[in-house]
Structures are given as C-alpha cells and as structure tokens.
Amino acid sequence: EPQGFCAVGYESDCGLSSEKILIKGGTVVNAHRKEVADVYIEDGIVVSVRPNIKVGDHVKIIDATGKYVMPGGIDPHTHLEMEFMGTVTIDDFFTGQAAALAGGTTMHIDFVIPVNGNLSAGFESYMNKAKKAVMDYGFHMAITKWDEGVSKDMELMVNEHGINSFKFFMAYKGSLMIRDELLLQGLQKCKSLGAIAMVHAENGDAVAEGQKRMIDLGITGPEGHALSRPPVLEGEATARAIRLANFVNTPLYVVHVMSIDAMEEIAKARKAGQRVIGEPVASGLILDDSWLWHPDYTTAAKYVMSPPIRTSGHDKALQAALSTGVLQLVGTDHCAFNSTQKALGSEDFRKIPNGVNGIEERMHLIWDKMVESGQMTVTDYVRVTSTECAKVFNIYPRKGAILEGSDADIIILNPNASFKIAAASHHSRSDTNVYEGTKGKGKVEVTISQGRVVYEDGKLKVTPGSGRYIRMPPFGYLFDGIEKADAAYFASLNAPIQRTKSAA
Numbered sequence: 001e002p003q004g005f006c007a008v009g010y011e012s013d014c015g016l017s018s019e020k021i022l023i024k025g026g027t028v029v030n031a032h033r034k035e036v037a038d039v040y041i042e043d044g045i046v047v048s049v050r051p052n053i054k055v056g057d058h059v060k061i062i063d064a065t066g067k068y069v070m071p072g073g074i075d076p077h078t079h080l081e082m083e084f085m086g087t088v089t090i091d092d093f094f095t096g097q098a099a100a101l102a103g104g105t106t107m108h109i110d111f112v113i114p115v116n117g118n119l120s121a122g123f124e125s126y127m128n129k130a131k132k133a134v135m136d137y138g139f140h141m142a143i144t145k146w147d148e149g150v151s152k153d154m155e156l157m158v159n160e161h162g163i164n165s166f167k168f169f170m171a172y173k174g175s176l177m178i179r180d181e182l183l184l185q186g187l188q189k190c191k192s193l194g195a196i197a198m199v200h201a202e203n204g205d206a207v208a209e210g211q212k213r214m215i216d217l218g219i220t221g222p223e224g225h226a227l228s229r230p231p232v233l234e235g236e237a238t239a240r241a242i243r244l245a246n247f248v249n250t251p252l253y254v255v256h257v258m259s260i261d262a263m264e265e266i267a268k269a270r271k272a273g274q275r276v277i278g279e280p281v282a283s284g285l286i287l288d289d290s291w292l293w294h295p296d297y298t299t300a301a302k303y304v305m306s307p308p309i310r311t312s313g314h315d316k317a318l319q320a321a322l323s324t325g326v327l328q329l330v331g332t333d334h335c336a337f338n339s340t341q342k343a344l345g346s347e348d349f350r351k352i353p354n355g356v357n358g359i360e361e362r363m364h365l366i367w368d369k370m371v372e373s374g375q376m377t378v379t380d381y382v383r384v385t386s387t388e389c390a391k392v393f394n395i396y397p398r399k400g401a402i403l404e405g406s407d408a409d410i411i412i413l414n415p416n417a418s419f420k421i422a423a424a425s426h427h428s429r430s431d432t433n434v435y436e437g438t439k440g441k442g443k444v445e446v447t448i449s450q451g452r453v454v455y456e457d458g459k460l461k462v463t464p465g466s467g468r469y470i471r472m473p474p475f476g477y478l479f480d481g482i483e484k485a486d487a488a489y490f491a492s493l494n495a496p497i498q499r500t501k502s503a504a
C-alpha cells in the first residue's frame with residue numbers, strides 16, 4: 001500500500017483526530033457566497049460559521065488564513081471494484097476512497113451493477129464491497145434488462161434502500177446496452193418513483209458497426225477505439241434520450257458528456273425549458289485524444305474510455321459550457337485499470353477495458369484549469385464540484401455546503417501552493433495515471449471527513465469501515481412542479497371527443 005496509510009487495527013498510530021475543530025481566518029466558500037469567517041466543527045457537524053469564534057480547550061485549531069475553506073468535493077460518477085469487460089476495476093472502496101480524500105473529494109456516488117439483471121442482488125453485492133469504505137458514499141443503480149421484477153425492484157431500491165437514480169446504458173451492445181423500448185419503460189418508471197434517469201448516451205448499434213469497420217481496415221490499436229465511435233454517435237444518442245425524456249416529461253441526467261455534439265443537444269433542450277442535466281468528466285475537460293496515437297501501447301491504452309476522449313477543441317468547448325452553466329456538475333467516471341489489465345486489448349482495441357482514473361485528481365484539475373485560468377469563480381467551482389451534485393441527488397444542505405448543521409466534510413485549498421500528478425505518488429492502485437506529469441496551481445492541504453482530519457501534511461489517516469452509506473431520497477428539486485406540466489399537457493389534448501353515433 002502507498003505510504004502514510006493507517007488501516008484498521010492501527011488506530012493507535014492513526015490516532016483518530018479530535019472531533020472538535022476550529023478552522024480560523026479562511027475564506028469560506030459556498031456556491032451562493034464567500035466570506036472570511038471561522039468554522040467550528042463538533043461531532044462531525046458544522047456548528048457555526050462566523051468571524052472570531054472563541055473556543056475552550058481540547059479543540060484542534062487550523063489556521064486557514066489566505067486559503068479557501070470549501071465543501072469537500074462530491075464525485076457523482078465512479079466505478080470502484082466494478083466487474084467490467086472481463087476484469088475488475090483496480091480500485092476498491094478502500095483505495096479509491098483514500099485517493100478521493102487525498103484529492104479533496106469527501107463523497108462519491110458509485111454505480112451498482114445488477115447481478116444477472118437482479119437489482120437486489122446487485123445492491124447487496126455493492127454494500128459488501130463498501131464494507132471497507134473510509135468515507136461517505138451513495139449509489140446509483142444501473143438497469144441492464146427489463147421485466148416486471150426489475151420494475152418492482154426499482155420501487156424497493158427507492159423506498160427501502162435510498163437510491164434515487166437509475167442509469168441506462170445505450171452503448172455496450174451485448175453486455176450492458178438496453179434498447180429504446182426498455183429505455184422508455186425505464187423513463188416512465190423513474191418518473192413515477194421521483195428518481196433521476198441517467199443515460200450513457202452513445203448509439204450502441206452504430207458503435208458495433210464502427211468497431212467492425214476499424215477491424216476490417218486492420219486498425220486494431222487504441223486509436224481504433226476513438227475512430228470507431230465518433231462524436232456523432234454520442235450526439236445522436238443524447239438527442240434521442242432527450243427527446244424520449246421530453247415525451248415522458250421526466251428529468252434526464254446525461255453522464256460523461258464528452259463532445260460538442262452531445263453538449264449542444266443538452267444546450268438546446270435546456271434553452272427550450274427541458275430539465276436536462278449534463279455531466280462532463282475531468283478527462284473530457286482536460287485531455288484530447290492524441291494520446292491514443294502514442295506509439296507505446298501501454299501509454300495509449302490507458303486513455304481508452306467511452307465515450308472516447310475527443311480531438312482537441314471539444315475540451316475547450318466543454319470548459320466553456322461548464323463555466324456558463326450549460327453543463328452543471330463535474331464527475332470523473334473513475335474506472336481505473338492497470339497496465340496489465342489494459343493489455344487484454346493489445347491485439348484488439350475492443351478488448352481494452354474501458355475507463356480512466358480521476359477520483360483523486362478532479363478537484364485540482366478543475367481548480368487549475370477553470371479557476372486559476374479565470375474561466376470560473378470560486379463560488380461556481382464549489383457549485384460544480386460539490387453543491388450541484390448534492391442538490392440533484394437531494395442530499396443538500398447536509399452535503400455540498402458549509403452551513404450550520406451540514407456534515408463537516410470540508411477541504412482547505414491553498415491557492416498559492418501547487419500540485420504535481422504522478423502514478424508514483426497517487427493513492428490509486430493503478431500503475432498508470434492519465435494525468436501523469438501534470439502540474440498546476442492550487443493544492444488541497446487539509447481534508448476533513450465526518451468532522452475528522454483525514455488528510456493533512458500529505459498524510460492520510462483513514463479507517464476502513466468508517467465510511468457511511470448516504471441514503472438519497474426521491475423527488476429532488478428537478479421534480480418540483482412536474483405534475484403541473486403533466487396537467488397542462490393533458491388539458492391541451494382537448495380529447496377525447498364525445499362523438500354522437502353517426503346515423504348509419
């Protein structure tokens with residue numbers, strides 16, 4: 001394991017830090033405002049946020065003068081210990097979450113994959129994986145097939161297990177992919193449950209055709225992955241999902257928006273008043289696809305994810321969309337595989353496990369690329385990395401804010417310090433990092449999770465099993481007033497017409 005870990009059984013070395021903390025003199029940043037103030041934390045909760053707080057003894061004092069005190073990041077899109085493409089992602093709920101905390105993220109929402117299509121079995125399996133959790137987490141649920149049992153189980157997930165979002169894969173033909181008929185049923189079911197419908201929007205049939213085209217042309221390397229599934233296939237599926245959600249009149253959340261094509265469909269829908277959320281991910285905002293043409297296979301293969309990282313230009317357009325609110329919150333789609341696992345596709349790009357890292361790097365990359373560059377304000381940074389996620393998934397202001405009564409999940413970022421990304425020093429188990437060598441301004445120096453200092457002076461102090469499952473209630477803000485639109489729609493039908501029987 002990387003240095004600086006405390007695992008269960010060594011609490012004495014970890015010395016779970018005092019539960020009373022005073023953060024002094026920092027600039028406290030929430031999505032709605034920033035202010036120079038102190039923050040007093042006790043028993044895992046924010047007790048007060050105001051200047052010049054006086055405290056007694058046995059309180060850990062952290063001087064945050066000249067630094068930003070912000071809600072810990074919430075990553076809406078991760079895949080820890082996920083069975084995928086013949087292997088299992090290399091980071092589990094211990095290493096993936098340790099990486100998150102070291103990078104300033106204090107909660108993530110992972111995707112439960114049903115077991116043979118069974119949602120309950122999937123939920124149980126993921127609760128098991130999460131036994132080693134070191135920070136708070138929630139679950140989305142993937143829907144990979146449809147029948148009455150799945151429909152019933154969705155009710156169970158929402159009403160019993162605190163899941164309020166379901167993901168439909170429109171790609172990965174032959175494995176996770178579902179077709180429009182199922183998608184339509186799923187959208188209607190999500191609406192009835194007050195659950196967010198999420199889509200991986202690529203046309204899976206066309207992708208399969210595109211892959212065959214590349215193989216027939218003898219293009220078997222990682223570059224074939226990008227060439228086989230161009231932005232037009234992401235744009236088509238995004239538009240289709242948006243229109244079906246419109247037809248059902250239910251909110252839609254498009255995950256990992258990777259292209260201008262998809263982003264513009266979302267922009268058009270939102271301009272027309274449709275409730276669509278667009279989630280870019282760190283890789284699509286920061287990288288371009290030139291790496292896939294790298295002569296070294298290991299280097300090229302680590303950049304294979306779906307939808308693919310696009311040609312230069314899409315990243316800048318996605319940044320602009322994020323800074324202007326066209327896209328609303330940033331995820332990572334952390335789905336890491338090491339170089340041995342990526343080698344599964346060394347003869348055929350279709351076998352390269354899809355996914356990249358990001359759970360540790362997101363907060364630093366977005367700060368440097370968006371705030372340091374002047375594209376985004378510090379309050380908007382908090383909105384897109386934490387608050388919006390908490391609001392969409394209906395756990396605000398418990399999460400995503402530094403307000404009295406909020407959970408004490410807090411980071412202290414020093415804008416004058418810098419970061420450097422390297423596999424040699426990151427906390428993921430992977431031996432590669434798609435941001436290898438990246439440097440930037442802004443450094444998370446302290447991470448507080450559940451009211452405890454878990455990262456300070458470059459050292460993690462985490463305890464497996466201390467993570468909590470956060471239940472996310474249905475009918476979040478995206479559902480407010482949706483029934484009024486339904487009523488207006490039915491009224492507009494001006495039907496059925498009561499016809500007199502024509503005299504035959």
Ligand SMILES: NC(=O)NCCC(=O)O
Nearest residue numbers: 200305306333335354355
């Ligand atoms: N995105 C990716 O390449 N892997 C993770 C699974 C998914 O989100 O499609």
Ligand SMILES: [Zn+2]
Nearest residue numbers: 200255256306
């Ligand atoms: Zn996906």
Ligand SMILES: [Zn+2]
Nearest residue numbers: 077079333335
């Ligand atoms: Zn994903």
